[in-house]
Amino acid sequence: MTATDPSPTSGASRPSPASQTLSRGIRVLEILSDALAPLTIDEIAVRLDVHRSVAYRLVRTLEDHGLVTRDAAGRVDLGARLAALAAGVAHDLQAEALPELTAVANELGMTCFIAVLDRDECVTLVSVEPRHAIASVAQRPGSRHPVALGAPGRAILTLVPPALWPADADAVRVTGAVARGYAVSHDEVIPSLRSVAVPLALRGRAAAAVGVVYLQSEHEPGVLAARLTQAADGIRASLGG
Amino acid sequence: MTATDPSPTSGASRPSPASQTLSRGIRVLEILSDALAPLTIDEIAVRLDVHRSVAYRLVRTLEDHGLVTRDAAGRVDLGARLAALAAGVAHDLQAEALPELTAVANELGMTCFIAVLDRDECVTLVSVEPRHAIASVAQRPGSRHPVALGAPGRAILTLVPPALWPADADAVRVTGAVARGYAVSHDEVIPSLRSVAVPLALRGRAAAAVGVVYLQSEHEPGVLAARLTQAADGIRASLGG
DNA sequence: ACGCGATGCTCTAATATTGAACAGATCGTA
DNA sequence: TACGATCTGTTCAATATTAGAGCATCGCGT
Numbered sequence: 001m002t003a004t005d006p007s008p009t010s011g012a013s014r015p016s017p018a019s020q021t022l023s024r025g026i027r028v029l030e031i032l033s034d035a036l037a038p039l040t041i042d043e044i045a046v047r048l049d050v051h052r053s054v055a056y057r058l059v060r061t062l063e064d065h066g067l068v069t070r071d072a073a074g075r076v077d078l079g080a081r082l083a084a085l086a087a088g089v090a091h092d093l094q095a096e097a098l099p100e101l102t103a104v105a106n107e108l109g110m111t112c113f114i115a116v117l118d119r120d121e122c123v124t125l126v127s128v129e130p131r132h133a134i135a136s137v138a139q140r141p142g143s144r145h146p147v148a149l150g151a152p153g154r155a156i157l158t159l160v161p162p163a164l165w166p167a168d169a170d171a172v173r174v175t176g177a178v179a180r181g182y183a184v185s186h187d188e189v190i191p192s193l194r195s196v197a198v199p200l201a202l203r204g205r206a207a208a209a210v211g212v213v214y215l216q217s218e219h220e221p222g223v224l225a226a227r228l229t230q231a232a233d234g235i236r237a238s239l240g241g
Numbered sequence: 242m243t244a245t246d247p248s249p250t251s252g253a254s255r256p257s258p259a260s261q262t263l264s265r266g267i268r269v270l271e272i273l274s275d276a277l278a279p280l281t282i283d284e285i286a287v288r289l290d291v292h293r294s295v296a297y298r299l300v301r302t303l304e305d306h307g308l309v310t311r312d313a314a315g316r317v318d319l320g321a322r323l324a325a326l327a328a329g330v331a332h333d334l335q336a337e338a339l340p341e342l343t344a345v346a347n348e349l350g351m352t353c354f355i356a357v358l359d360r361d362e363c364v365t366l367v368s369v370e371p372r373h374a375i376a377s378v379a380q381r382p383g384s385r386h387p388v389a390l391g392a393p394g395r396a397i398l399t400l401v402p403p404a405l406w407p408a409d410a411d412a413v414r415v416t417g418a419v420a421r422g423y424a425v426s427h428d429e430v431i432p433s434l435r436s437v438a439v440p441l442a443l444r445g446r447a448a449a450a451v452g453v454v455y456l457q458s459e460h461e462p463g464v465l466a467a468r469l470t471q472a473a474d475g476i477r478a479s480l481g482g
Numbered sequence: 483a484c485g486c487g488a489t490g491c492t493c494t495a496a497t498a499t500t501g502a503a504c505a506g507a508t509c510g511t512a
Numbered sequence: 513t514a515c516g517a518t519c520t521g522t523t524c525a526a527t528a529t530t531a532g533a534g535c536a537t538c539g540c541g542t
């Protein structure tokens with residue numbers, strides 16, 4: 001082997017009995033997700049820094065499970081079953097939250113969503129868009145950005161001990177969000193977009209937040225936050241958390 | 242090893258140089274997706290029919306990549322990053338289709354979605370719900386069912402050579418859909434729900450369909466199909482496929 | 483208190499994986 | 513047309529990786 005794989009993601013140095021083959025297979029998925037276009041096996045092998053036959057076997061295995069597909073030219077792309085797998089992520093939360101999110105989205109005319117903490121990132125899990133969605137492309141399920149940025153990120157951080165806040169977090173603003181019970185943002189993650197979010201703490205689950213994004217509104221942020229808190233309470237009640 | 246892993250999914254017997262470790266790791270994800278609640282490592286080991294220490298290492302590796310998370314009690318569940326990975330599935334198709342789907346959903350007041358062929362299943366990739374969504378829970382992204390069932394499934398099959406149709410496909414109805422250019426269903430996948438779908442053929446990509454689901458409508462199916470065809474044409478034009 | 487069941491980790495034998503080399507297929511160009 | 517370049521897909525021996533047993537530890541309920 002040319003070089004042993006470093007800690008896959010960027011993590012600390014744990015005693016980590018990690019499986020090399022599995023790790024490489026997952027990295028294939030990550031590479032494909034980052035790439036805009038389908039990749040050839042050779043390209044995958046290069047980016048993975050492994051021999052082609054290794055990449056070939058990994059791809060074949062992923063294909064067997066439907067996680068990647070291959071077009072007529074042999075190019076590799078992510079498969080639809082990956083989306084099916086992802087539907088199982090916190091699917092009780094998704095199921096219980098959906099009606100609440102829909103209600104908020106329709107009442108306020110804004111995109112309403114749930115984001116959860118994933119290491120140092122904030123990833124959108126479910127989102128519901130209202131009728132006249134302008135910023136449709138934003139806040140789609142699966143989108144992620146550093147948790148230090150934006151209202152939902154700071155709302156999530158209010159659930160995390162300050163000692164664990166990332167270095168680039170604005171401690172003053174997060175502290176303010178803790179006091180107020182909600183967080184606001186403007187022009188942070190997405191240009192000229194505003195957002196309001198409240199924390200959503202669920203028992204035995206990663207820190208989460210429910211929020212809305214909008215261009216402008218006749219409502220004060222506090223009013224939006226009150227509605228969101230109500231939705232969060234409803235979700236929490238449904239899950240008994 | 243007690244027994245060599247059989248063909249992972251159920252596939253034909255290919256020369257299959259498959260990676261055992263990667264296959265098992267993926268099966269962990271599948272098991273977690275099927276399970277409603279978080280699982281302990283022991284439970285995973287049993288369902289996987291491997292030694293505990295194997296499951297342990299697999300889980301540890303998946304955790305390193307953020308694909309699974311562990312709560313305080315050590316229970317394993319799917320991680321949010323899986324949702325982020327899935328966002329990359331056909332994400333150019335998702336991006337281009339979203340405005341079209343939104344337009345149709347709002348015009349017709351129905352849930353509008355795109356489904357793609359995945360082996361013998363039909364999986365929903367993106368869906369947009371209208372304002373007064375009643376059957377919100379249905380047709381969420383990631384949901385799947387046999388391709389032989391329902392309007393979107395038959396619409397997809399019109400793009401597939403008859404020789405490849407699954408045994409349980411209703412050849413007469415699919416043939417009818419080919420002639421008409423769209424497929425309809427009622428009470429098939431979801432009780433008392435109707436659906437209309439048209440095929441969406443994209444160059445070098447899996448067969449797909451764009452459709453709507455509804456309880457009842459003042460429009461004839463043909464009218465709905467015409468609107469869907471227009472949307473499909475728009476999507477096809479955007480992707481140059 | 484005690485046992486039960488879970489996690490976390492170490493160790494060696496066994497084996498699954500690695501990587502090179504080869505055979506075909508396909509495409510574009512001289 | 514023939515050539516070269518670039519892929520895919522397969523085989524095989526050497527070895528790095530993994531499999532599985534065993535043990536220490538922690539938390540919890542009877």
